[in-house]
Amino acid sequence: MPAKLIDGKLVSSVLRAAIREEADAFAAKRGRRPGLAVVRVGDDPASVVYVRNKMRACDEVGFTSAVFVLPGDTSEEAVLSRIAGLNADPLYDGLLVQLPLPAHLDERRIISAVADSKDVDAFHRLDAGHLTLDGGNVLPCTPYGIMELLRYYEIPVRGRECVVVGRSLIVGRPMAALLLAADGTVTIAHSRTADLAAVTSRADILVSAVGRAGLITAGMVKPGAAVIDVGMNRDAQGKLCGDVDFAAVSEVAGYITPVPGGVGPMTVTMLMRNTLSAAQAASGQMPD
Numbered sequence: 001m002p003a004k005l006i007d008g009k010l011v012s013s014v015l016r017a018a019i020r021e022e023a024d025a026f027a028a029k030r031g032r033r034p035g036l037a038v039v040r041v042g043d044d045p046a047s048v049v050y051v052r053n054k055m056r057a058c059d060e061v062g063f064t065s066a067v068f069v070l071p072g073d074t075s076e077e078a079v080l081s082r083i084a085g086l087n088a089d090p091l092y093d094g095l096l097v098q099l100p101l102p103a104h105l106d107e108r109r110i111i112s113a114v115a116d117s118k119d120v121d122a123f124h125r126l127d128a129g130h131l132t133l134d135g136g137n138v139l140p141c142t143p144y145g146i147m148e149l150l151r152y153y154e155i156p157v158r159g160r161e162c163v164v165v166g167r168s169l170i171v172g173r174p175m176a177a178l179l180l181a182a183d184g185t186v187t188i189a190h191s192r193t194a195d196l197a198a199v200t201s202r203a204d205i206l207v208s209a210v211g212r213a214g215l216i217t218a219g220m221v222k223p224g225a226a227v228i229d230v231g232m233n234r235d236a237q238g239k240l241c242g243d244v245d246f247a248a249v250s251e252v253a254g255y256i257t258p259v260p261g262g263v264g265p266m267t268v269t270m271l272m273r274n275t276l277s278a279a280q281a282a283s284g285q286m287p288d
């Protein structure tokens with residue numbers, strides 16, 4: 001039997017409708033809407049598209065939003081000063097700096113200047129020592145979105161073999177941390193893993209976050225496994241595809257995410273969820 005499709009667009013729209021309702025309730029009570037500010041430095045074409053998608057999502061869920069575009073040659077001090085201003089601006093509950101930044105800027109220094117309470121990308125939590133991810137509602141968006149997909153399709157994690165391929169700070173490591181926090185038995189594989197197929201074929205839940213088309217073939221997947229494809233690649237025809245050989249793996253897996261339409265739509269949705277959580281936390285700290 002072919003695998004059941006995990007539909008990220010569907011789950012995203014369900015979650016966005018719920019976020020919209022909560023945002024409306026927040027506005028009715030607080031007299032203002034949750035707000036997200038995005039700082040973009042320069043005109044990297046992919047960043048322009050990503051930021052536009054984030055702004056559209058803000059409109060959809062009823063948030064106040066604004067993009068602050070700085071010229072590509074802006075000095076580090078000027079970027080930091082803009083961040084300090086937005087940190088202090090009560091209109092915005094969330095603040096993110098779109099990456100990548102121009103080469104003359106110190107990405108780490110700039111990201112860490114964002115106030116903890118407004119760090120809706122959860123980049124501060126990716127630092128060593130925060131990787132247990134316990135406590136707090138704001139979680140790294142892509143792995144958070146994957147946990148929501150598993151929850152929606154009632155795919156249990158507790159006690160099951162989970163394999164994450166890829167160990168990046170943004171996806172692989174926090175993914176492993178969230179699966180571990182949900183009581184999965186977690187293995188992280190990477191480019192130095194000796195026998196990748198032997199590791200992946202143990203997985204009840206297999207997450208591939210590598211960025212290499214065709215890496216995960218049907219022979220590497222346990223029958224009935226849930227296969228989550230984070231990869232975003234272009235195939236020989238220039239079409240967007242993931243890391244997983246979708247057609248062949250669909251014949252073996254129990255569940256599978258498509259690319260596009262799987263993990264991708266969830267990432268921006270969880271950014272909206274994190275912004276709402278930041279707004280709720282900020283208003284909880286203020287007297288009524």
Ligand code: NAP
Binds near residue numbers: 169171212230264
């Ligand atoms: P990254 O920083 O380049 O990390 C890739 C990881 O894959 C590294 O840990 C690397 O191992 C590992 N790897 C490389 N070749 C491998 C191989 N042959 N076998 C096993 N592991 C291998 O990438 P990333 O930022 O995590 O992103 C991964 C992919 O997800 C990309 O395609 C990216 O575009 C996509 N992505 C999608 C979303 C979304 O919302 N859909 C969000 C973020 C990223 P080493 O550590 O040993 O080098």
